[in-house]
Amino acid sequence: MYISITAQKLGETYTQSSAGFVDYLEKENQGLEQSEMEHFFNQDSDEISAAEVVKEIDGNTAKLKKKEPKFYSITINPSKRELQHLKNSSEDLKRYTRAVMQDYVSSFNRQINSRPITVDDIKYYAKIEHQRTFKGSDKQVQENQPYASKILQHKHEIRKIEREGAEGNVTKLQQQINHLEKTAPHQINGKRIVQGMKKEGNQSHIHIIMSRKDKSNSYSLSPGSKYKSSETVLNGKKVRRGFDRDAFFEKAEKRFDKTFGYKRNYAESYQSKKDFIKNPKRYFSALLGLPTNERAVAFKILAKSGVPIANIPTTQVQLALKVVRRLKKGIDIAVKSSSIGI
Template sequence: MYITITAQKTDGNFSQSAADFVAYLEKENEQVQPLEMQYFFNQYGEQFSAEEVTEAIDKNTAKLKKREPKFYSITVSPSARELRQIEDNKNALKQYTREIMKDYAASFNREINGRTVTVDDILYFAKIEHQRTFKGTDKQVRENQPFANQILELKHQIRRISTGKEMGNIQKLQRKIRRLEHEAPHQQNGKRIVQGMKKEGNQSHIHIIVSRKDISNSVSLSPGSKYKASEVMMNGKKVKRGFDRDSFFAKAEKTFDKTFGYKRNYAESYRSRKDFLKNPKLYFSVLMGLPANEKAVAFKILGKSGVPILNIPTNKVQLAIKTFKRLKRGVDVALRSGSIGI
């Protein structure tokens, strides 16, 4: 499971409307027939249109300054293993979304009228998407880039020859291009992976747009708060503040496992990511100490994430000394790509 929370983008002052972001979330609907369109949903409703979502978020911004985000984006990306567990069931993904939004609300250290925040205080809309495209930051695109640069230069050369600006053999250059296309290290269905290409396989994920203000439009609920839990004096009263992302991520993982009876391997757990970041030696020690069958699954998960796992020493001390730097680079890549952890 990989979850991100991102503030509304800004180029100085924040846009006063969620229209652009909502339109971005409508991109898959541009390619399907009306009966196949995916609509927004929330805790209690279905089939909200883009216009209804934009209007609800835009109207819920009382007293927010121009330089304050009006909404946040939560992206929930189950792994291929997790999607197989629920058989990529759209209704199961909706069920999970509604459950983790309860976890989201519970992670606020806030009170509204003397009570804790609940999901009924959260104004949000969610949408399930089934496609992903390769980004310029993806490992496959980055490692293919030198080949892309050479191909582009050869195409420019062919264009110059075609217009008489340069002498040369076009057929020879075209053969070079075909060879480079084939030699690029990352291919999909026989084609060089490039930015914007659709990723094959199961890519279902969830986008959530959540208002900065509570549903009454009176209390600010920011998951971007730098405080986990604290109190501050405002108008002579103690006011709780803060959002515990660590708690939210941990709860979201437990909610999935409990809801769908998922047996989570250490290598894909939130605990493993924390161990890796805070105590790498402990991470590798636990990894090597797993039962044989669980260790095999862990290495398979890490291998698919691009972590170099061949010829790993079995002695824990030897592992920490000889392979730590090499493995750390690989796991860093996997964490950034969202392949493991949250």
């Protein structure tokens, strides 16, 4: 599980309208029949239109300045193992979203009218997507880039020959292009992976657009607050503030496990990520201390994420910091891909 919380920005300033982001989330519905579409939903309603989402989010920004976020984006990305565990991807993820938003509000150190915040106090809209495309920053695209550059160079040469009658063998250049296409290291169904290509397998994930203000348009609720829990004085009154991200991530993970009866391996847990960052020795010791079957699963999870399993230390002596540093890059990728983070 990987959860991200971001304030929507456009360059150096915060996006003033949610329209662009909502349009982006509607991309999968293009060309589909009404019955096949994934609609926006919230705690109480299904099949909410994109126009209503924009109207409600943009109309709920009282007293917010241009330099302040108007809304936040929360993305919930279950791992492949978690998605395989679900019986009905869309309905299960919708149920999970509604449950996890209760954990979200309980992570605020805020009160409204002298009572704790509830899910009924917030304004959010969620949408499930089932596809992902490769980005320019993805490893597969980057490692294919030298081949892409060479292919582009040859295509320019062919166009120059055909347009200007320059010297060159078009047939030979085309053969070189075909060879590069086939030998690029990352392929899907015999085609070179490029930016924008759809990823294989179950890619279901959840996008949530969250208003900065509560439903009454009176209280500011920021999950991006730098405070975990504190008090300040506002208009002569003591006001509690803060958002406990750590608590939210832990609750979200436990919520998934409890809701779907999922038996989480240490290697894919939020705790493992914290151990890895704060105490690498504890992280490796915990991995090696797992029962045989669980350890085998843990190593399989890490191997699929590109970690050099053969180099994982097997004794306490080998848990030297130089070994930890050597493995850090690979395991950091694995931890990020299987845990919750911001």
